[in-house]
Amino acid sequence: MNTTLLPLVTGAEVTFWIAGPLAVLGALGLVLSRRAVYAALSMAVAMISLAVLYASMDAPFLAMAQIIVYTGAVLMMFLFVLMMVGIDTPDSAVETLKAQRPLAFLGGIGIAALLIFAIGGALHRAEPATVAAANAEFGGNVEGLANLLFGRYVFVFELAAALLIVAAVGAMLLAHHQRVRVRKGQPEMAADRMYAYATKGEHPGPLPSSGVYAGTNAIGAPALLPDGSIAEKSISHTLTMRGAIVDPVPLQQVTGQTFAAIESVRDDEEDV
Amino acid sequence: MILLETIAEPVAATGMFTWAWTMIAVPAIVAGLLLLAGKLSDAWGHLVATAAVFWSFAIAVCLFAEQLLAPATERAVAAPAYTWFSVGEWTFQVGLLVDQLSILFAMLITGVGGLIHVYSIGYMSHDPRRRRFFAYLNLFIAAMLLLVLADNYLILFVGWEGVGLASYLLISFWQHKPSAAAAGTKAFVMNRVGDLGMLMAISTMLAMFGSSKFTEVNAGAASTEPMWATLIGLFLLLGACGKSAQVPLQAWLLDAMEGPTPVSALIHAATMVTAGVYLVVRSHALFEAAPTAQMAVIIVATVTLLAGAWIGTSQDDIKKVLAGSTMSQIGYMMLAAGIGPAGYAFAIFHLLTHGFFKANMFLGAGSVMHGMNDDVDMRHYGALSKVMKVTFLTFAMGYLAIIGFPFFSGYFSKDHIIEAAFADNTFIGVCALIGAGITAFYMTRLMLMTFFGEKRWQPGVHPHESPKVMTIPLIILAILSVGAGIVLNFWIQEWLAPAVGNHPHELSLVPTPVGWMTMAVVALGVVAAWLVFGRSSIPVTAPATNNPITLAGRNVLFGDQVNDFLFVSPTTALATGIDTTDARGIDRMVDGGAQAFGGLSTQMRRLQTGYARSYALTMVFGALVVGAVLILTQLG
């Protein structure tokens, strides 16, 4: 091999300089993006970048596990929960805790500085040993890991298994919803609705549909009441929260102009 | 006469003497029974209580008879009961001492007590709490017997406190009256002052002699340093002053008349108040070793003798006149006891006769009040001799006895004391003589205002003779008032000699020069009283006067004011001061500390925002510090 003679840029180095910045970008995206879904996707980027780095360091098993376990299972679970709890509102830009952000930033810099300082003091600038030899000993990375897992670390392995089981059972227990009231069927719902009508005067019928205008009939366009005000119930609550509502005034104007044009044509015909 | 300077050791109890303890136990048990049984015993409680006292009386009489039959040296009997407690090397035996002195007391207490129980059946018949009254009376009898039968000062002190308790309960028996409740409290508190003296005396005895037994204390008294004997003597005198209402602790006795009249007769005339005299006589060896203490006893006694008589001349409340008289007469006894061996027997002699005639007169006064709707003001009486013949006649016997009419009981006992006083010191003798004259004056005044003159009865009052259950005790006590003196006169000195030591003193029925003098002074007092109160009519309300002597007498010689000025006001001021210091100083300091911590905590509390992110931030910085320290130390 001529690597000793020619200090070429190796594949590992190229990989690092591509995947490393990507991972940092992903991490920054996770921290900075205001919407939780974007954050999750940035996270996926960071994780896949890390998987690539693992692979470049002769750790193919971990690289696969990273992709399957983290990106595949854990992140998907996050996304499930995100969908489940609703993605009503993004984090507001205003920080409620006084001086939390600058202090947090300071803390982050402090951690980075401390760690890098420690790394700088600890390293002996020597060539990395690489795990190629260790991998080759049992015929591959997976075999080598298996040897350690079921050999030296077998008790830890079993404990980890127990931990996973317990965690699964615990999660089931936590998330299990004990029904405290009888589930409401259609008759009960109808009775409730009539009761609400009787006591609070709420409309017992179906909710009004969204508005229909000359320009749009999208779900975000509110319906108008006869007096010209917006019918609150014609739009989804979530859309209201997100502010994804189409302003009815311009739509109304277009509609009004259209009607006016039609009327004028009719008038002309009558005049004729 | 037998000269017995050494006191015979008591012999062990045999025969009847093994029953001595039942004298105390039976009334005590009956008292407990009546109090515990509650309303169940309302119907028969008073009968059981009376029977209990007569049981004690019967035992006392039997013991007395056995003593009479025994040779003079074997009359004192010790009856150890049980071991109370044992501390280190010191074992405390509870025991009774039935000697010539205590048996006389036991008979006086149970005899007069029994009569008063009988009397009370009638006197208290309309009181809804009669059973309780009898329970307290029995408690008193038991405690008083314990006091006089104890063979050491510590057990005596138990009885001493017991009678104090009974006295308190009975003075404030009509607790619905604020004046009665206050009088009970006053008596209790003033007695505590005396009890402090008792306790100090007993403690000093234990320190000096290692025992509080009469025999051992008396044996050790002669050989102890005079300073210590004097100290113990003065402490004992303080105790005696408290219990016997001697100056300066006299103020409670007149207020104690708030209690029912039988109580006044039994406790505050015949028995309890004479406990101080008993104490001094019992401790004669100590006092003989301490001439200073003896002198103090004489001074206290003389002052009290005159003060009591003075009070008696100006009070309009019949019971308070008698109470003043009691003070005065106890002064005579204390005087005799203070004079020394010459007077011990006379002190006890006068104590016994006084017990009879004063109980007689108190019960007579109670009978009068009974007929006058419980009015005690003598100015509302008058001319009662016709409507209450038995009461009048028995009262007259008591009257003749107390003023010392020849051959009545007081004549013997008081004349002996006056003679002994003259023999000791002429000035003291003259004081005692004057006291006798004043006694004659105020007792005559009482008789004239109560039984003679015109009717000054309040509207709606119809005096009537009391029922037989009340008059029979009166008659018995009247007979004793008349006859006790002449019976005891030639006998008591010899009888008491083994217990108190003896001093030869010639006795005869023919008056001595001092006796003649006494009779003259007494006659003078009677005539003076007749001149003032017998001839002219008596105003229904006390006339206003500027006569300082009368004013002082009416106000009980300003005893309360003196106490207020000397003790109550300074103590109140001190208490107020301490309270202020506590509230302003100590409390503020403590509260201030608490407030400071509270304020600090309120500030620190703001660190707890409840925001997990704040906590996480703190944690990050903490981790940073720990990491930095680790790395920096590595560098070093």
Place this chain on the structure above:
Amino acid sequence: MMNPENYLILAALLFAIGSVGVLTRRNALVAFMCVELMLNACNLALVAGSHIHGALDGQVAAFFVMVVAAAEVVVGLAIIVMIYRTRRSTSVDDANLLKL
């Protein structure tokens, strides 16, 4: 050959960024993801250590970290769902009752 400490510096950076995220983000899910990022940074450091020393133990440790992270995610998400059910919110600032 590339300086192997670059891996470690990258891990430190990722760790710091993750911690800043935990401190600043109010959405419990995002904060939780930041925690995962910190764990991943640790994993990177472990694998880099394995790479430097030529032994597989670092990779085994990273594997265990993954297991623990998985268990943690399961329980943590369950808790978030529970809180959301009762409080209708996933903001960590809303759960601030632990104070006076």
